[in-house]
Each structure stands twice: as structure tokens, then as C-alpha cells.
Amino acid sequence: MTRPPTAAQRRVVDAADPVTGRLRGTEPQLAALVLRGLAFRHPRPPHNHFLTPAGHRLRESAPEAAEPVVVAPATAGVFAARIGGEDGPVSGPARTREVHSAWQGLLELRRMTNPDGSVDRPCGWERTHLVQAAALALEAAGHRPSTRDDMAGYRVRATPQPEAVAVRDPDGAALRDCAQTLERAGWQVSEHNEPRTRASYLLASPRRS
Incomplete structure (x- = not known):
């Protein structure tokens, strides 16, 4: 049995890195993680090391790695996609660069961890970070998240259903655009109505094939 x-x-x-799984450490530490199957060395220069799916599972098992209900804002020092309802500005050149970099990193993570190297469907990290992953796909495509003081824009929330998030936007046309974006990003999307208000919302799940 492999030692912990x-x-x-x-x-x-x-x-x-919470999105790409990129590791930073000494060469002996990284080599030991590779031997344990928790990391792999990228074959192309600069030969960075990244977590394997087993490494991601280990990281998520840490109490300090548990996600809070409300995702921390980007100003906390770690990138977090806007799920809607946060404080602070929703756009700007620096934020645009951060989101673009995070999305490209996520596509690379798909390529490295999906068995067939596919980048057109979600990977294991996204299935364990549904709200964050769906929000990143929306924000990277230019959709506007809502804020604490402005309900206009999307909001992504967890649901009781396994592997499904709810996406809401008071603008029906914007909601339909969100559906198209998520479908292009590899999610299965269906539209529903709230039982009492009849307001439309989306249920989105990562596509498996």
C-alpha cells in the first residue's frame, strides 16, 4: 500500500493552483508526489508539475480546502469565478485578464486529465466544483454576474440534484444566452420554471460524452 x-x-x-492544479515545490517533493501517483510532470517545457485526479481528491479531502458557501472575491488573493451576488466591481482590464487566464488553464486541465484529451467537455475538477466551474464558463464568455446590490445578471447556485447547478437571470434573453454558452462549454442544459413565481431558470450538468 502506498505510504501517505x-x-x-x-x-x-x-x-x-485551485483551477489548473499546478504545483510548486522542491524537486524531491515533486518527484515523490509523482511516485505516489498524486502528480505528473508535463512533457513539454517548462515541465511544470500538476495534480493528477488522485491528487485533486487528496487536496479536496483537506479540511482547509473545503469551499465556503459564498466564494471568496478575487481580492482575497486566489482567483474565484464570480457566481453572482458578490460585492465589488464586476469587470475591468485586470479582471478580464484573470478570467481569461483561468479559463485557458481549465481547458489545459481538461486536455491533461480527460482520458481522451478532450477539451470540449468538463473534467473531474469541474465535477467537484460545479458552481465555480459553471460560473467560470459564463464569466469567461463575457456574461455579466449580478452583485449584492444589483440583481441584473446571472447567479449560479448549487442544487439538491447531484452534478447539477441552477443558473438564474431576470433577463430571459440573457438566460438563454447563458444556456448556449454552457452547452458550448460541454454542459447539458435544460430550462425550467419556479413552481410559485413561474420565473425561468436553468439546470446545468457536466456532459460526460
Whole structure:
């Protein structure tokens, strides 16, 4: 049976980039994680190391890695896609660059971790971070998230259904645009109505094939 990682190696895993899984550590630490099947070395220069699916699972098992109900704003120092309802400005050149970089990193993660190297459907990380993944797809495509003071724009929330998020937008045309964006990003999308208000919303799930 493979020995568990040391405390130092576990800190390297816990500090991995939350989107791409890129690791930073000493060469012995990274090599040990590769031997344990928790990381792999990218074959192309600069030969960075990234978490494997097993490494992502280990990282998510850490109490400090658990996601809060409300995603922290980008100003906290770690990138977080806007799920809607946060404080602060929703756009700007710096934010646009951050979102673009995060989306490209997620596409690379798909290529590296999907068995067939496909980038047109979600990967394992997205299935364990449904709200964040769907919000990133929307924000990267230019959709406007709502804020705490302005309900206009999308909001992505978890649902009781496994592997499904709810997407709401008071603008019906914008909601339909959100559906098209998520479908292009590899999600299965269906439109529904709230039982009491009859307001439309989307249910979106990562496509498997």
C-alpha cells in the first residue's frame, strides 16, 4: 500500500493552483508526489508539475480546502469565478485578464486529465466544483454576474440534484444566452420554471460524452 504523503508534501498539494492544479515545490517533493501517483510532470517545457485526479481528491479531502458557501472575491488573493451576488466591481482590464487566464488553464486541465484529451467537455475538477466551474464558463464568455446590490445578471447556485447547478437571470434573453454558452462549454442544459413565481431558470450538468 502506498505510504501517505509527508506533511511537507501535503502542504505542496494543498497549495496547488485551485483551477489548473499546478504545483510548486522542491524537486524531491515533486518527484515523490509523482511516485505516489498524486502528480505528473508535463512533457513539454517548462515541465511544470500538476495534480493528477488522485491528487485533486487528496487536496479536496483537506479540511482547509473545503469551499465556503459564498466564494471568496478575487481580492482575497486566489482567483474565484464570480457566481453572482458578490460585492465589488464586476469587470475591468485586470479582471478580464484573470478570467481569461483561468479559463485557458481549465481547458489545459481538461486536455491533461480527460482520458481522451478532450477539451470540449468538463473534467473531474469541474465535477467537484460545479458552481465555480459553471460560473467560470459564463464569466469567461463575457456574461455579466449580478452583485449584492444589483440583481441584473446571472447567479449560479448549487442544487439538491447531484452534478447539477441552477443558473438564474431576470433577463430571459440573457438566460438563454447563458444556456448556449454552457452547452458550448460541454454542459447539458435544460430550462425550467419556479413552481410559485413561474420565473425561468436553468439546470446545468457536466456532459460526460
